[in-house]
Amino acid sequence: MTDTKNENSKPWLRACINFRAGKQLPSCGGVGSREMVASLINAIEEAGIDWRVEAVHCMGQCHAGPTMRILPNGPYIMGVRESNVPDVVQKLKAGDLNGLAVAYPMPSRN
Ligand code: FES
Numbered sequence: 001m002t003d004t005k006n007e008n009s010k011p012w013l014r015a016c017i018n019f020r021a022g023k024q025l026p027s028c029g030g031v032g033s034r035e036m037v038a039s040l041i042n043a044i045e046e047a048g049i050d051w052r053v054e055a056v057h058c059m060g061q062c063h064a065g066p067t068m069r070i071l072p073n074g075p076y077i078m079g080v081r082e083s084n085v086p087d088v089v090q091k092l093k094a095g096d097l098n099g100l101a102v103a104y105p106m107p108s109r110n
Helices: 031-046 080-095 097-103
Strands: 013-016 051-058 067-071 076-078
Touching: 013 031, 031 051, 031 080, 051 097, 067 097, 080 097
Parallel strands: 013 051
Antiparallel strands: 013 067, 067 076
16 A cells, blocks of 8 residues: 555554554454444534544554554654543644644554
8 A cells, every 4th residue: 555645645643553462462452442432423523623534454563553644744643542542632722733743643563
């Protein structure tokens, strides 16, 4: 999949809602991404901000989810829980995408 066709699009959030039953393989859905994404979509609508959330099934970062990314070319936003949604929406509303990435970084693999 390529995002190049969307380079001129306004930014949006892609969010993983993949759920794997059982405990052998981690998944974003297994750590609450479905509930978080539903809450995020509602909060964005209530805030009246112009952000779209695209729900997808797996972004290859299953161990560190819930996984989101600002597209077309933005950073990953990792580990957001439902309780973090007001903070995320506040940062989106303020246009503070760097702050969002700093608050919810990709964990180090070291
Ligand atoms: S299950 Fe969410 S990134 Fe793979």
